[in-house]
Amino acid sequence: MLAASLPLGAAAQESGALRIVLPFPPGGATDMVPRNMQDVLSRLLGQPVVIENKAGAGGSVGMTEVARATDGLTFGVATLSTHGVNPAVYKKLPYDAVKDFVGVTEVVKAPGVIVINPSIIPVKNFAELVAYLKAHPGKVSYATPGNGTIGHMWGAQFIKSTGVDMVHIPYRGAGPAVNDVLGGQVPVYFDQVASSLPHVKAGKLRAIAVSWSDRLAVLPDVPTYKEVGHPELNDPSWFGLVAPKSTPAAQVARVQKAVAEALKDPAVKQRMDAQGLFVSGTSSAEFTQQIASEVAKMKGVAAAAGISID
Template sequence: MSIFAAGCAMAASAWAWPDRPITLVVPYTPGTGIDLVARQLSARLPQVLGQPVVVDNVPGASGNIGSERVARAAPDGYTLLVQVSTLVMNKSLYKSLPYDPVNDFAPVAQTSWGTLLLVRNPSAQKAATVPALVAEAKARPGALTYGTPGVGTPHHLAMALLTQKAGIEMLHVPFKGTAGAVTDLLGGRLDFMFLPVHVALPHIRAGKLQALAAGSDQRVPQLPDVPTLAEAGIDTGSVDMWYGVLAPKGTPPAIVERLNGAIAGILRQPDVAAAFETQGMVPAVSSPGDFARLVAKDAARWAEVVKKGGITAD
């Protein structure tokens, strides 16, 4: 087949797309924030695209198993990845990934942002503000502790970035999941932690946790009196987690653009925004190009943090 004929065949295929069900691969267990994003999309995309859309949860290896499946799938628009910014963090955390998180995908659309809050147990005799935290950490290097759901998680890299920018040393205590870390934080056995808004907010409202700063560029609407990290004196830039949809590399641009437009329309629906809010997320409409630039920028930024901190997940 000539190059011209192959191009015509691809164009015809893209024009006919979709003519069968589409699969959204979620590389985590049901009930997670990224799973909620996928299920909101799967419930609404059929109304726009005219074909069923199913969610396939493929958890394991920090999202790498499901992500690899999509990276190796046919670039025909029928197998898509719904992921969080852990995707690009893994590029630097694992020495030998079987796929490239940046170059093996065609970014389709960012769907949302998820803000991380820096919190402490207010009953503990520890620094109650970010400047006080920095001062105490400098006075007693390694004495203050922080918990995370595990090495290389967004919570961990956010704190690693904070300590690097502030020039301080804190003791990292990794857990296997969020629940155990939160339990120890509430019990006063940990000093600090980054937590998603929806996880931290009930404890903050109950007076069991205090929010020191928001990791976003803007203050969190639910906590308007809590400063951002930049306002508190540490210019980390946003440590928010992004969520989005990606296709295998080589997916026809016409399919990517149609998917992007369909997803953008869904994200503008008020009930979708309300559903996202339950998981501490806010919708984010973007072009494929904007999302691609965000993915590449974040991969480079977190690579620097990982290298400087000597962090590895292997």
């Protein structure tokens, strides 16, 4: 075991590359976060950092693989979906979000956004969208990165809060979902800002509202949900790193320290800022407690929204 007091460069004593499992397909905000800091993290740790996409079942496939790893080198990108929503909505989940993992650190907070394809739905703001949906009950579909994802929860909360009737279309990740919204197959999309931001900037999608305390610098003309009268929809998502429960404490501390330093790197922070992501870098104890709190909170949200997946 590596002593916790050793410098990051002492990673030469470790064997093999550090493996980070991404439980969703390429192309979404989940994919961007670890790749934004991959090179810097590798330099700080003194060993290769390999990122692998292991998608399926709302992130459950990848997270199950992380939970079962015993090499001390496997970590996973945890999200509000994998470590909040999934335990709340799946009746049979092959991992326990609290008991099977130790939190390493929260990496970023990720504001959410509702976007539309303006060529399909001719609305310009939140009030017009709600009016349009109420005029076409059950006729408009919305895309999310999948059943049991935070996008699914955001969509369900939006429907309950506004009193509209929409049809949920789950995808296998943010990339496939946004592609179909761009293509016009599905007109409305709920996900993190980072996934849709390039398409909003290009004028292909229109952002209607964001879930954040204030307007975002990257979308200054887009109101928050609180501004449009729905403060209950204003909670953002988050991304962090977790490790299997069996991972040595010194290894967890070592990686947490490296991530905290990586997030201070100007180039890393600039990339995160440009994508509408807010760097964090909490302690292992703080993130572990956060996960437990989020699971409890999302169980309440899922029960209120009537979301349950076999």
